[in-house]
Every structure is written in C-alpha cells, then in structure tokens.
Amino acid sequence: MDAAEKTSVDESQISPMFDVSRFHCRACLGALKPPTFTCEGGHLVCGTCLDDHAQVCTGADVYIACSDEHFIVRDANLPCFFSEFGCNSRSVTYKAAADHERACQWAPCYCPALGCEAFTSPARLVDHFRAAHAWPVTEVSHGKPSQLAMPPVGPLRDGVHVLVTKEEQSVFLVSASASPFGAATEVSLVCVRANGDPAPGVPQFKCRLWVESPRAGVDPASVTFPVESKDMSGWSVAAKHGSFLTVTPDLLRGASGDTPVLINVRIDRIGGGSSCCFY
Ligand SMILES: [Zn+2]
Ligand SMILES: [Zn+2]
Ligand SMILES: [Zn+2]
Ligand SMILES: [Zn+2]
Known part of the structure; x- marks a missing residue:
C-alpha cells in the first residue's frame, strides 16, 4: 500500500x-x-x-x-442536532454534544410577528424578517453606537428594527410600545436566542439605549441594562420586558414633524468566553 x-x-x-x-x-x-x-x-x-x-x-x-x-x-463525531436550521458543525464529539447544543447559535426561535409561524435559527430569521415583514436590518459592532429611526409604536406587524452584530452575528430586536402610564413611548431591546442562559461559549450582552432632545439644554433619556435572550415564543411588544427606555413627549418637543426621532443603541459584550468558542 x-x-x-x-x-x-x-x-x-x-x-x-x-x-x-x-x-x-x-x-x-x-x-x-x-x-x-x-x-x-x-x-x-x-x-x-x-x-x-x-x-x-x-x-x-x-x-x-x-x-x-x-x-x-x-x-464519535455527530452532526449538530440543529443542522437542519443551518449549523454545519460536523465534528461535535458525542460527549461534547450537549455542551455544543447549549451554546449553538443555530438553535431555532420563533418569528414574533402576529400570526406568523416561521421557526428557524436567528440567522435565517433575519432573512425572513427582511423578506416577509420588510423589517429594517442594521449591522452593528460591539461597543460602537448606532443610530436608528424609532420603530413605529404599535403591534409587531407595524415594525421592529433588527440589529445583527458583525462579530458573532447575534440578532437583536428593537421595538417601541406605548407606555401604560401616559403618553410616553417605551423602547426595548431583546436578543433572539433559544439558549441564552449563561454557559461556556454563550456570549452575554449589555446595551445602552438613549435619545437626545432636539432642544439644547435638555438631558437625554438614557438607560443601560443586561440584554435578555428569548426564543420569542409568545413574545409581544406590549408585554413587560425586563428593561426599557422611556421616551417622554416632553423630550421630543421642539422636533419638527418631519424629523424622525433617532434612537442611539450601543451593545457591549460582557462575558461568555472568547468568540472562538461560539459555534
Ligand atoms: Zn448497577
Ligand atoms: Zn453519569
Ligand atoms: Zn450546532
Ligand atoms: Zn414572520
């Protein structure tokens, strides 16, 4: 031979x-x-x-x-349990399979649009959000502020802003709802991820949301919070989320009607090991 x-x-x-x-x-x-x-x-x-x-x-x-x-x-090597949703990891050893699946970013989530039954990995949901719902998608980087137009306030079909991090293609949704306490608007941000609990190889994030007033001398509304992960099952904008930014009408007074309200977003990674461990 x-x-x-x-x-x-x-x-x-x-x-x-x-x-x-x-x-x-x-x-x-x-x-x-x-x-x-x-x-x-x-x-x-x-x-x-x-x-x-x-x-x-x-x-x-x-x-x-x-x-x-x-x-x-x-x-023994196994294909990932989530291969049908896009994970092409072919070299998961049997004993490491459970750890891989706990951290696999291809674990499927639900499309949160009312009446929509799409169920696939976050990466494929981004294509779906764009194609089926025309939601805007913005690429962001860890630690760098980005500006977005305020999503329309109302039910989910009216609009959500989708963010995807350049570093590890994590998917976030920014949505706006009317505050139950008056005329303010609440802006929230959630990570679309089925397995976001802290575990080796699972990145964790915090975010800062803020809105500047169009008038000089008015303090911006600002909030920083750890980002929750959801598989988006049964999720709705109006449901209470862990943390959100409250934007009062007073803050926006003085903006001309055709100037869109801009939300500033910054997402930071706060743990979960190095990105090389994020399958
Ligand atoms: Zn025995
Ligand atoms: Zn045992
Ligand atoms: Zn996988
Ligand atoms: Zn959908």
Whole structure:
C-alpha cells in the first residue's frame, strides 16, 4: 500500500446507527462521559457517577472499565442536532454534544410577528424578517453606537428594527410600545436566542439605549441594562420586558414633524468566553 492510499483509508469514516439510550449513563441519565464503567448488574455509568450509582444498585460493589463505550463516546463525531436550521458543525464529539447544543447559535426561535409561524435559527430569521415583514436590518459592532429611526409604536406587524452584530452575528430586536402610564413611548431591546442562559461559549450582552432632545439644554433619556435572550415564543411588544427606555413627549418637543426621532443603541459584550468558542 503506498502512502497516498494509506492516507485515504485512515481518513475515511463510517456512520453506524445505535440506539442513543445505549450511551446514556444509568446514574445521571445524560450522555456518558468517559472513562466509562459497568457495574456487575451490567449498568453503564460515567466515571464521575460511580458513587451515585452505588447508592441505588446492589451490583455496584465491583466496576469494570469498559473500553468499547469509552472509545465510542470519546471519539464519535455527530452532526449538530440543529443542522437542519443551518449549523454545519460536523465534528461535535458525542460527549461534547450537549455542551455544543447549549451554546449553538443555530438553535431555532420563533418569528414574533402576529400570526406568523416561521421557526428557524436567528440567522435565517433575519432573512425572513427582511423578506416577509420588510423589517429594517442594521449591522452593528460591539461597543460602537448606532443610530436608528424609532420603530413605529404599535403591534409587531407595524415594525421592529433588527440589529445583527458583525462579530458573532447575534440578532437583536428593537421595538417601541406605548407606555401604560401616559403618553410616553417605551423602547426595548431583546436578543433572539433559544439558549441564552449563561454557559461556556454563550456570549452575554449589555446595551445602552438613549435619545437626545432636539432642544439644547435638555438631558437625554438614557438607560443601560443586561440584554435578555428569548426564543420569542409568545413574545409581544406590549408585554413587560425586563428593561426599557422611556421616551417622554416632553423630550421630543421642539422636533419638527418631519424629523424622525433617532434612537442611539450601543451593545457591549460582557462575558461568555472568547468568540472562538461560539459555534
Ligand atoms: Zn453519569
Ligand atoms: Zn448497577
Ligand atoms: Zn450546532
Ligand atoms: Zn414572520
């Protein structure tokens, strides 16, 4: 066998099918983490779960290291569970699959427009927002202020401004609703993400929203808050969000009718590891 032939044999892969429960730990019920062991009762457990299993199984006095499962769970590569929504990660190892899916930015979310049933990854929703709803999309950078026209106040179909960060293509929606306490307008910002809970590789953000008065000597309205992540299921502009900017009519008095009200937005990344870990 010459060298070229040998290389092609070494690099070929097979995709066997197994019942996934075969690779679940009897104790923690999650994906087996090597090194793996079997008890005398034949139960497969993670190396870190031996003590837990011993409390419920009479066969757990003796454990045998099991090399077959060890190598499979250590070496097997799986496509991401969200590949149908655009994730092309093909090299997720079995034991890392749960961590990858917790951080995968292709996990699907809902289109929040009233009556719309689109359900796909945030990146594909951006194309949908543009094509199906004509919502404006603006590319922004971490730490750099951007100016947007105030979205129309009202139900979602009337307008939302979509922001996409250049750095890791995170998707944010800026929306405006009438304040329940009078004539003010509330502007909110949310991250469209199914798995935004703090976890390794999941970036977290804070944002600052502010509006300058057209008149000299009037303080701007300004607020800074940590950005919430939502899969947008059942979301509506009028629902109470964690934080929002209140823009009073007084602040805007003096603006001529045809001058659009501009909102300033700045999004900063506040944690979640380096962007190389964000799949
Ligand atoms: Zn376990
Ligand atoms: Zn057992
Ligand atoms: Zn993925
Ligand atoms: Zn839609």
